[in-house]
Amino acid sequence: MTLTYPIASNAAHPARLSPGYRSTLKRSPQKPLIIMRQTLSELTGPVYGHETVRENDHDLTTQHAGEPLGERIIVHGHVLDEDGRGVPNTLVELWQANACGRYIHVVDQHPAPLDPNFTGAGRAQTDSAGYYKFITIKPGAYPWGNHHNAWRPAHIHFSVFGHAFISRLVTQMYFPGDPLFEFDPIFNSVPDEKARMRMVSSFDMENTQPEWALCYRFNIVLRGRNATPLETK
Amino acid sequence: MPTKGITPSQTVGPFFAYGLTSNGKYDWNDAFTNNLVTPDTSGERIRIEGRVFDGDGAPVPDCMLEIWQADAQGRFSDPQDQRALPNSSFKGFGRCGTDANGGYAFDTIKPGVVPDPDGKPQAPHILLAIFARGMLLHLYTRIYLGGEAANAADPVLALVPVDRRATLIAERPHCNGSAVYRLDIHLQGDDETVFFDV
Numbered sequence: 145m146t147l148t149y150p151i152a153s154n155a156a157h158p159a160r161l162s163p164g165y166r167s168t169l170k171r172s173p174q175k176p177l178i179i180m181r182q183t184l185s186e187l188t189g190p191v192y193g194h195e196t197v198r199e200n201d202h203d204l205t206t207q208h209a210g211e212p213l214g215e216r217i218i219v220h221g222h223v224l225d226e227d228g229r230g231v232p233n234t235l236v237e238l239w240q241a242n243a244c245g246r247y248i249h250v251v252d253q254h255p256a257p258l259d260p261n262f263t264g265a266g267r268a269q270t271d272s273a274g275y276y277k278f279i280t281i282k283p284g285a286y287p288w289g290n291h292h293n294a295w296r297p298a299h300i301h302f303s304v305f306g307h308a309f310i311s312r313l314v315t316q317m318y319f320p321g322d323p324l325f326e327f328d329p330i331f332n333s334v335p336d337e338k339a340r341m342r343m344v345s346s347f348d349m350e351n352t353q354p355e356w357a358l359c360y361r362f363n364i365v366l367r368g369r370n371a372t373p374l375e376t377k
Numbered sequence: 378m379p380t381k382g383i384t385p386s387q388t389v390g391p392f393f394a395y396g397l398t399s400n401g402k403y404d405w406n407d408a409f410t411n412n413l414v415t416p417d418t419s420g421e422r423i424r425i426e427g428r429v430f431d432g433d434g435a436p437v438p439d440c441m442l443e444i445w446q447a448d449a450q451g452r453f454s455d456p457q458d459q460r461a462l463p464n465s466s467f468k469g470f471g472r473c474g475t476d477a478n479g480g481y482a483f484d485t486i487k488p489g490v491v492p493d494p495d496g497k498p499q500a501p502h503i504l505l506a507i508f509a510r511g512m513l514l515h516l517y518t519r520i521y522l523g524g525e526a527a528n529a530a531d532p533v534l535a536l537v538p539v540d541r542r543a544t545l546i547a548e549r550p551h552c553n554g555s556a557v558y559r560l561d562i563h564l565q566g567d568d569e570t571v572f573f574d575v
Contacts, residue, residue, distance in 0.1 A: 151574065157386045158513035165388075167511025170432035171564050175541075177574035180533050183493050185504055186517075186575050188455040190445065190470035196408050207404075226383060235408070239396030248403065249392035251439075265396035265405045301390060303397065307457070309445040309504055310575050314515065316387040333513050334385040342384050365383045 148182045149310055149367045153226060156339040164329030166290055182310065189308040192235055192269070201267040204238075204280040212262035214243025214281035218351065218359040219317070222274045223304055225368050230274020236364075237303040238266040238278055245284030245298075254286050279357070285324060297324035297331060306366040317362045318344045386514040391439045393508075398441055398474030411473035413444075413485040418467040420449025420486035423556040425503070425520060425547055428479040431511075432565030436479025440509040442562075444471045444483055444520070446502075451489030487522065487556075493532045500527035500534065507562065516572045520560055523548040537571050544570045 160172035200206055205216060219238075223231040241247045241264065244256035248264055264283075268276045283298050299316040306312065318331065322344075325331055334340040345360040352359040395403035400410075414422060429437040446469050447453050452460055454469045473481045490498045503520040521528055523546050528534055534542055547558035562570050 149575075153383050154574075156382050156384075160512065160514055160516075162513055165511070165513065167388075168513060169511075170435075171437070171509060171511035173516065173569055173572055174432075174565055175569050175571075177572045178536050179574045180536055181494050182575055183499065183533075184453065184458060184491050185445070185447070185499070185502065188445075188453040188457050190468060191455050192408075192468075198406075237396060237408070239393060241392075247392040248395050250402075252392055263395065263404050265399075265403075267408060301387075301393065301396070303389075309506070310517070312443075312506060312515065313384060313386060314389050314508055315384055316390075330387060330513070333387075339382055339385050342382065343387065363384075367383055 148187065149308065153367050156334070156336065156342075158333035159335070162329065162333040165333055186310045187308050189305060189311065191233075196235060197267050197269045202276075202278050204262065204264065204266045204278065207263055208261040210261040212242065212259050212281050214259075216279070216357040217282050218277065218279055218353065218357050219300065219345065219362055220275070220277035220348075220351065220359065221362040221364065223270050223276065223306070223364045223366065224274060225307070225366055230270070230272075231306055231366060232270055232272045232274055234270050234274075234305050234307075236268045236270060236276045238268075238280070238300055240264045240280065240300040241283040241286055243281050243284050245286030256284070256286070282319070290329065295324050295327070297322040297328050302364065304364055304366065307368055311366045311368055313364065313366055315343060315364070319360065320344055320347055388510055388513050389441060389508040391510040393441060394439075394474050398472060400474065407472075409470060409472040411471050411481070411483045413468065413471045413483065415466045418448070418486055420489075421556060422484070423487050423522075423558060424482060424484050425558045425560060426480070426482035427547070427560040427562060429475050429481065429507070429509075429562045430479060430564065430566075434566065436475075436477075437509055437564065438475055438477045438479055440475040440479065440481075440507065442473045442475070442481050443506045443508070444485070445469055445504040445506075446485065447488040447491050449486050449489050451491045490527070497532060498527065498530075500525050500531035502531070502533070507564070512564075516564070517575050518562070518570055518572050519545055521546045522558060541571050544568065
């Protein structure tokens with residue numbers, strides 16, 4: 145038995161055409177999407193063994209000879225389904241700018257320094273309860289060319305798989321209380337405020353490590369599985 | 378306990394390559410590549426290649442494509458597919474970043490037949506998810522293979538207006554001896570690819 149995924153859940157997502165974010169103008173379809181029934185192809189998804197994630201892939205502060213500059217933080221949480229159940233053994237990928245707001249990507253020309261001790265990529269697999277944990281550096285805000293004086297709020301990119309190819313999610317984690325929220329068309333592309341705030345991590349004093357690192361909690365909720373059974377023959 | 382909704386999607390942005398599709402260019406290893414073929418994979422080797430274009434017809438050089446497909450027997454490498462065969466290392470998943478010309482390619486095998494929810498056969502197909510800067514939510518489409526008689530009876534292709542079906546069918550040029558299929562993706566415009574609301 146496989147479960148189908150309610151389409152209604154997708155209402156939380158941004159509209160693909162969000163004119164405030166200029167790049168959407170030429171990269172969003174203009175013809176209606178075709179509605180179809182989910183088949184076994186949509187309802188299954190890749191499964192990975194532990195070989196995908198190396199022992200220290202979750203710690204972005206120990207990937208080089210020296211320690212990266214900036215504010216060391218712990219980012220942890222659970223990957224959950226819509227019923228609040230943990231999604232076990234699923235891959236979580238992360239990438240981000242360094243503490244100065246500069247990506248190591250060759251196309252990023254923001255005149256802020258690169259950090260030779262920080263790549264900014266990480267990978268983890270959730271445990272049997274859906275829990276994941278990263279150690280990293282708090283990323284800086286950075287300018288972008290969308291409009292005059294445009295700055296992205298500090299964020300960490302997340303890529304998550306879940307149980308099916310259609311539970312796939314790429315999103316961004318933000319930090320609580322960022323003064324740039326109200327000016328950012330990407331953050332505000334999510335129309336519903338409650339949905340928008342689900343992209344904002346919460347400060348986690350309980351798991352902040354004394355003399356070492358602040359902690360943020362970010363739970364990620366994927367589509368499924370509070371749905372009707374689909375019999376496969 | 379039910380949660381109050383899913384986490385919204387956000388764009389993959391322009392700078393994902395070093396984390397997701399580094400392809401040897403950055404100090405990071407790739408979890409996935411565009412080559413799905415493993416030594417023990419049975420089935421007909423095929424290559425699917427093409428380019429991705431935006432609404433101006435300009436190539437999209439900062440796009441990430443992911444595919445998911447059944448093996449040659451039509452089984453998915455996922456325990457949720459209870460018909461799955463236990464002995465293949467074919468994972469069925471691949472990832473490719475587009476190059477400066479918007480180009481992509483996957484080396485894989487021709488997938489077998491997968492049933493639809495009524496148990497009727499679907500024509501061989503590969504699921505494709507498309508991510509890019511300027512895309513706040515990825516798009517889903519399917520790649521079918523030209524020359525397959527089963528395409529005519531495929532229940533999903535049947536949902537697509539006849540004049541748009543060609544946007545889903547990778548063609549294998551007649552003069553080409555190797556199994557190379559071509560399919561361009563148009564995110565917008567007159568030739569806009571058919572995308573699915575799933």
